Amino acid sequence: MTYRAPLSDFSRILKHVVGYDRVAATTLFEDASMETVEAVLGEAAKMCDEVIAPTLRNGDLDPAVLENGVVRTSKGFAEGYQAIAEGGWIASSASPENGGMGLPMAVTTCVNDMLAGANLALQLNPLMTQGQIEALEHHASDELKAIYLPKLTTGEWAGTMNLTEPQAGSDVGALSSKAEPNGDGSYAITGQKIYITWGDNDFTGNVCHLVLARLPDGAPGTKGISLFIVPKFIPDENGEPGQRNDLRVVSLEHKLGLHGSPTAVMSYEGAKGWLVGEPHDGMRAMFTMMNNARLGVGVQGVGVAEGAYQHALAYANERKQGKSETGTILGHADVRRMLAEMKADTFAARSIALALAVALDMGRATGDAAWKTRAGVLTPIAKAFGTDTGIDVASKGVQVHGGMGYIEETGAAQYLRDVRVTAIYEGTNGIQAMDLVGRKLMDGGEAVFSLLDEIEAHAETAKPHLPELAEAVWQATETLRETTEALLARDMADRFGGAVPYLRAFARVLGADAHLRAACAERDGAVERLARFYITRILPEHSGLCVQARVKDLVPAADFAA
Helix, strand or coil: CCCCCCHHHHHHHHHCCCHHHHHHHHCCCCCCHHHHHHHHHHHHHHHHHHHHHHHHHHHHHCEEEEEEEEEEEECCHHHHHHHHCCCCCCCCCCCCHCCCCCHHHHHHHHHHHHHHHHHHHHHHHHHHHHHHHHHHHHHHHHHHHHHHHHHHHHCCCEEEEEECCCCECCCHHHCCCCCEEEECCCEEEEHHHHEEEECCCCCCEEEEEEEEECCCCCCCHHHHHHEEECCCEEEEECCCCEECCCEEEEEEEECCCCCCCCCCEEECCCCCEECCCCCHHHHHHHHHHHHHHHHHHHHHHHHHHHHHHHHHHHHHHCCCCCCCCCCCCCHHHHHHHHHHHHHHHHHHHHHHHHHHHHHHHHHHHHHHHHHHHHHHHHHHHHHHHHHHHHHHHHHHHHHHHHHHHHHHHHCHHHHHHHHHHHHHHCCCCCHHHHHHHCHHCCCHHHHHHHHHHHHHHHHHCCCCCCCHHHHHHHHHHHHHHHHHHHHHCCHHHHHHHHHHHHHHHHHHHHHHHHHHHHHHHCHHHHHHHHHHHHHHCCHHHHHHHHHHCCCCCCCCCHHHHC
16 A cells, blocks of 8 residues: 655645745744745655555554553554654644744644545544644643643653543533542542543553543533543653553454554543643633644545545556556546546545635734634534545545455555544534534624635636636535525524535535636646536535525434334
């Protein structure tokens, strides 16, 4: 299984689609010119191609296991992780004050895309640590920052996120984990957490868990939840791993995919932890980590889509079957259709993710609330469409392989098995869609309409160059605008039945805008042909999706009663 980082796509999107030049023009990121970014991404690409990608199959065939209370990781994962840590890629966007590179999130997003395409199971580890670093930077006390951030940024220690409990999945407010004051500024954490990604490993000196728990005076529901950092080994007076804490991995889940990523059931038995942020304000602090992770998870879908596409393309170029002009299945129109859909959708999803990353960077660099609001709108779309694209593209990859795609030895099925969970964790894609039509429209649609205005304005400028494509994008944007207005006329709860098709229609329009911008900027035959394929063959889906979004929830729960 070979993988080559899509550096040309990163450059094309950053330069011509998402306006990275605005990020580089800010004072905060003035050292991150496009030339510098391309050099940085080139170094990350070498690592992903040569070191990380060769470990992909090992994770599937030689999964992580729990032996006598110790998690043993897959062959080659320790060396792969070390390369990621030594390269500084874990903390590429973290503050330089704590050893981070201070690079824009757009750069980190490209690196995470490459890492996920090379080996998603391994990439999950640094992604969790990145989120923990951001949460601590924003909410932890100076004392906690001094202890944990230097070790997390170097990769000496790893971080996790502990939300879910057996009785509390997406309903986090139903958790029962408790935190009792110890009288010395620390707390005794007791409870069980499930689905803890990389709950332990055998290659970092410590594993630091961010755990949601309820103080004795915590109110019911999410408003009474606090956040704690609970290390596997309690740091000593020198900040080094000391006494073993009272927590343990109970078991590892047997999963459909991601076998190299140990998903743990964690037990906290009076484990010592320290409060992060204010009491009873844990959800706000945790959402800092979760929002970071939602972009990261969306990019996981994009990265796996890239890997699956490259795998399928290589097979199509080699497989002889039937009579065709190429002598291989690549000569068959339907195979080319599938490959074009895979490539076009991956480009669209990658563009949406990088548009979100640029919005986050601009919001951070300028403090402009409009950028932060735009990031809020793009977050659920990037997460849901990115992961849906990963699943769709990986499934098509199996189809391109034909019967051999169903045979594990080809590796095509691994992409599909690995990526399937991304539509579930960090907030299911249905929850993302509800967030989009709910919270993200609470401003009366102002942020959405501003984004649609920009798409239509660009389509107008593109009409002299690509009139047919520009007109199609403009008309699709108008349809989405009318659908948004129809949703705004409904009660909040009445929007949810059409939330998923609305989000996908939105993603289709954003993807068409991205392809149109790329085609206008480069005037390259292959780029224009791909844009034409997307806008004429895929974008029309938006129309039916908008019709679905306007239909109310017609089937009551009683119809499904036992």
